Amino acid sequence: MSSEMEAGLSSDGARRLDALNAIVRLYQNRYGELEGMADLAKARAAIAARHRRLGRLAEEHERIAKQMHALTSEVERIERWMEFCLEDVVARAKEVHAEGWSPSPVLGFRLWAVRSEGLFGVKMAWHSRRMKATCLTTRGGDEIPHTDGRCGRLGCGIYAAKSVDPLYREFDIAGIGDVALGLVALKGKVVEHDSGYRGAEAEVIALAASTGKHLLLTANGDRIDEVFADPTLITREPETESERHRLFEMETFVEIQARRATEWTLGTSNV
Amino acid sequence: MDIGNQQRVIIVEPEQVASGQPRPVETDSGRIHHETSATSWPLPLDMDQEHDEAGSLTSQPTL
Numbered sequence: 001m002s003s004e005m006e007a008g009l010s011s012d013g014a015r016r017l018d019a020l021n022a023i024v025r026l027y028q029n030r031y032g033e034l035e036g037m038a039d040l041a042k043a044r045a046a047i048a049a050r051h052r053r054l055g056r057l058a059e060e061h062e063r064i065a066k067q068m069h070a071l072t073s074e075v076e077r078i079e080r081w082m083e084f085c086l087e088d089v090v091a092r093a094k095e096v097h098a099e100g101w102s103p104s105p106v107l108g109f110r111l112w113a114v115r116s117e118g119l120f121g122v123k124m125a126w127h128s129r130r131m132k133a134t135c136l137t138t139r140g141g142d143e144i145p146h147t148d149g150r151c152g153r154l155g156c157g158i159y160a161a162k163s164v165d166p167l168y169r170e171f172d173i174a175g176i177g178d179v180a181l182g183l184v185a186l187k188g189k190v191v192e193h194d195s196g197y198r199g200a201e202a203e204v205i206a207l208a209a210s211t212g213k214h215l216l217l218t219a220n221g222d223r224i225d226e227v228f229a230d231p232t233l234i235t236r237e238p239e240t241e242s243e244r245h246r247l248f249e250m251e252t253f254v255e256i257q258a259r260r261a262t263e264w265t266l267g268t269s270n271v
Numbered sequence: 272m273d274i275g276n277q278q279r280v281i282i283v284e285p286e287q288v289a290s291g292q293p294r295p296v297e298t299d300s301g302r303i304h305h306e307t308s309a310t311s312w313p314l315p316l317d318m319d320q321e322h323d324e325a326g327s328l329t330s331q332p333t334l
Contacts, residue, residue, distance in 0.1 A: 097279060097280060098278070098279040099279060099280045099281070099282065100279065100280075100281050100282070101281065101282040101283070101284055102281055102282070102283050103283075103284070103285045104283070104285070105283055106281060106283060122272060147277060147280055153276075153277075154272075154273065154274065155277075159272050159274060161272070161274065167272075170272060170273070171272075186283065187283045188282075188283060188284075189280060189281075189282060189283075190280070190281045190282075190283055191277055191279075191280055191281075192277075192278045192279050192280075192281055193274040193275045193276060193277055193278060194274065194275025194276050194278065195273075195274050195275045196272070196274030196275070197274070198274070
C-alpha cells in the first residue's frame with residue numbers, strides 16, 4: 001500500500017500521485033535540478049510527519065482498547081461479586097432476625113363473635129373462610145404484617161393464638177355469648193410472637209361455632225364458607241347439654257383438627 | 272389480643288420446596304428452615320483501585 005493511500009487518498013488519487021512522482025523523477029534524470037522542488041520536499045516532509053503521528057495514535061488506540069477490555073472484564077467480575085454480596089446481605093438478615101421459611105402453613109386458633117349478620121373478629125367481620133390482612137394503621141400494602149414497629153408493638157396482620165386456653169381466658173369466653181372458635185392456617189409472611197402469630201393470609205380449616213345451645217363442628221371448607229356467609233345456619237345444628245360442655249367440645253374439636261393437620265403435614269400417619 | 276413479644280418472621284411458601292431449597296427442619300409448628308449465612312468469597316480483585324475521570328487506571332489493572 002502506498003503512503004498516499006495510508007494518508008487517506010482514494011486509490012485513483014494515489015495512482016495519480018505515484019504517476020506524477022515517476023514523471024518528476026524522469027525529468028530530474030533528464031534535466032537535473034528542477035524548479036519547485038523545495039515545495040515538493042515540504043509536502044513530503046509534512047506527510048511523513050503526519051504518518052509518524054498516525055502511527056503513535058494507532059499504538060495509543062490499541063492501548064486504550066486493551067484497557068477498555070480489561071475494565072469491562074473487571075466490571076463483570078465485580079458484578080458477580082456484587083451478586084454474592086446482595087445474597088449475603090439477605091442471608092445475614094435472615095440469620096440475625098432468625099427468619100425461617102416453611103412449606104406448610106402455620107396453624108393457630110382464633111375466636112369470632114357470632115351474630116346473625118356475620119362472624120366478627122376484633123377488628124372486622126369475616127365473610128368467608130379466607131382473609132387477607134391489611135394494615136388499618138398505615139393503610140399500606142407492603143410487607144404486611146409489619147415487623148418494624150410502624151403500626152405498634154403488636155402491629156397489623158391476622159391474629160391467631162398458639163393454643164386455645166389463653167383465648168378463652170383473655171376474651172372471657174363464658175361472658176361473650178355466641179362464639180366461634182376456629183383453626184386457621186396462616187400463609188405468606190407470618191410473624192411469630194410469644195403466644196401467637198400474625199399472618200398475611202389466613203384460611204379457616206376447622207370451625208366450632210355456637211348459637212344459643214346449638215353447636216356446629218366442621219372441617220369442611222365449603223361448609224365453613226356457608227357458616228361465614230350465614231351464621232344462622234348454626235341454629236340448625238343439634239343442641240348441647242351446657243355451655244361448659246359446649247366450650248369443651250369446641251376446644252377439643254379444633255385441637256384434634258390441629259393435630260391431624262400437623263400429622264398430615266409432617267407426613268406421619270396413625271393408620 | 273396480646274400475643275406477647277415478636278420473636279421471628281416465618282415465610283410460608285409451599286412452592287419453594289420444588290425450587291431446590293434445602294429441606295426445612297421441623298419445629299413445634301411444622302417444618303421451618305433457617306438459612307445459614309454464606310461463606311465469604313475472596314475479593315475478586317482490587318476494587319479500591321482508583322480510576323481517573325477519563326477512565327484510565329492510575330495503576331495497572333489486576334488481570
